[in-house]
Amino acid sequence: MKLASKVYEVADVDDFAETAYRMGWTDGLPVFPPTEKKVAAMLDYVRREPDEVIGVISPGEGMATIEKIAINAAMAGCLPEYLPVVITAVEAMLDQTFELMRVQCTTGGPAPLVIVSGPVVRKLGFNCGEGAFTGTGHRPNSTIGRAIRLILWNIGLGRPGQMSHATMGHPGRYCYLVAERPPEEQNPWEEIHVTNGLKSEDSAVSMFPAGTHIQLSAGVGANTLENNLFVFQDVLCNLGYFQAASQKLLVINPQAANVFHDAGWDKARFRDALLNQCVRPVRDIKRTGGQSITATWHWTKLVDVNDDNALVPNMIDAHHLQIVVSGGWAPPVSQCCAITSMHGEMVTRKIEWSWE
Amino acid sequence: MRDTVNMVRQGVPSIGLVHEPFEKLARMQAAQLGMPDAPILIYPQDLPSSDSPELVQQKAQEVAMRVIDIVLSQRKQEGRAR
Numbered sequence: 001m002k003l004a005s006k007v008y009e010v011a012d013v014d015d016f017a018e019t020a021y022r023m024g025w026t027d028g029l030p031v032f033p034p035t036e037k038k039v040a041a042m043l044d045y046v047r048r049e050p051d052e053v054i055g056v057i058s059p060g061e062g063m064a065t066i067e068k069i070a071i072n073a074a075m076a077g078c079l080p081e082y083l084p085v086v087i088t089a090v091e092a093m094l095d096q097t098f099e100l101m102r103v104q105c106t107t108g109g110p111a112p113l114v115i116v117s118g119p120v121v122r123k124l125g126f127n128c129g130e131g132a133f134t135g136t137g138h139r140p141n142s143t144i145g146r147a148i149r150l151i152l153w154n155i156g157l158g159r160p161g162q163m164s165h166a167t168m169g170h171p172g173r174y175c176y177l178v179a180e181r182p183p184e185e186q187n188p189w190e191e192i193h194v195t196n197g198l199k200s201e202d203s204a205v206s207m208f209p210a211g212t213h214i215q216l217s218a219g220v221g222a223n224t225l226e227n228n229l230f231v232f233q234d235v236l237c238n239l240g241y242f243q244a245a246s247q248k249l250l251v252i253n254p255q256a257a258n259v260f261h262d263a264g265w266d267k268a269r270f271r272d273a274l275l276n277q278c279v280r281p282v283r284d285i286k287r288t289g290g291q292s293i294t295a296t297w298h299w300t301k302l303v304d305v306n307d308d309n310a311l312v313p314n315m316i317d318a319h320h321l322q323i324v325v326s327g328g329w330a331p332p333v334s335q336c337c338a339i340t341s342m343h344g345e346m347v348t349r350k351i352e353w354s355w356e
Numbered sequence: 357m358r359d360t361v362n363m364v365r366q367g368v369p370s371i372g373l374v375h376e377p378f379e380k381l382a383r384m385q386a387a388q389l390g391m392p393d394a395p396i397l398i399y400p401q402d403l404p405s406s407d408s409p410e411l412v413q414q415k416a417q418e419v420a421m422r423v424i425d426i427v428l429s430q431r432k433q434e435g436r437a438r
Contacts, residue, residue: 059381059388060384061385061389062388162381163384163385
């Protein structure tokens, strides 16, 4: 197989590590050598031409060919069977709805969250239990999340101090992936890819442009469901990151989801109850500022700005509140995560691969 | 910058309006797009929310006048080239 990329010769692994830093091939964490053998194995696995272009990645305007994606996946430590997931994630990020240019460059410094759901979770051995967002030794979680970062770094050149202008950045930029619990692993609710138009038997990647990551104690099971919803609402409507009519993601632990489920709440009922509750009065929102009033979602376009009691919606439709069930057992404080979007919205794509 | 470069390539008089903090991004992206000398108008760093509506309007007018000057100079250069 003929590869187009330039070949670099290094003396040994140590020399490669120093070369990677010197050449700027990494954001600071170590990377694996993308040897011709490793990259060829990936390309052989997916049976796609190395020069096939998936798209152009902003702001560096780099061509995301199958070969370049495979090289970065190899640098991240991916196995060949992970490549269909990585390619699908890149395709999702290139959907205009995701607003990749802003994810890479805006001062808000969001991180692209990879959400994996469907049969692929078990087939590739993703962790969807304890430590769902953290390094737990599960290779697909860590290396696929890392591959996305390296692709945006090396092909898209989204590097702070150069073309990225993140004021603070997001720790998830190093590696940010969560896998949803499948139905047979205590997830009582419709999976996220099903909510977004796919079948349960499909495997999917959903890319979410994450601006925040907040762990919250919802107290599900230790308080009334009404109070649980009040806590979720309070977190989602925090003034510090209140963006009217924008998308949010809740990652609910399986125990909490089952408490609601057993009380007769399916995912839609839970979601719609929160959608209705997540508002704040104009008098509060007036304390915030700085967001461009030219944005279509700016709160001044949604309510009467002269009515201090008018309620500004945090979200306006079902697509604005996405829900994933993941994580381990939770005590009565019932840890969950709330993640707010930044500029763009989540894009879900079916992974066209069966791993048979 | 993609839009600016694409419009220029189609022969449409165009200028990329760029807030000063994003100047390096704009110039690097233009270079990546193969047009390092793409027409870019850098307007000064400010905090519009802290300005009066009148001052914002005045700043916008100044930028608009600079846009017109650049477009007219582009037209003159095109005329000389013909």
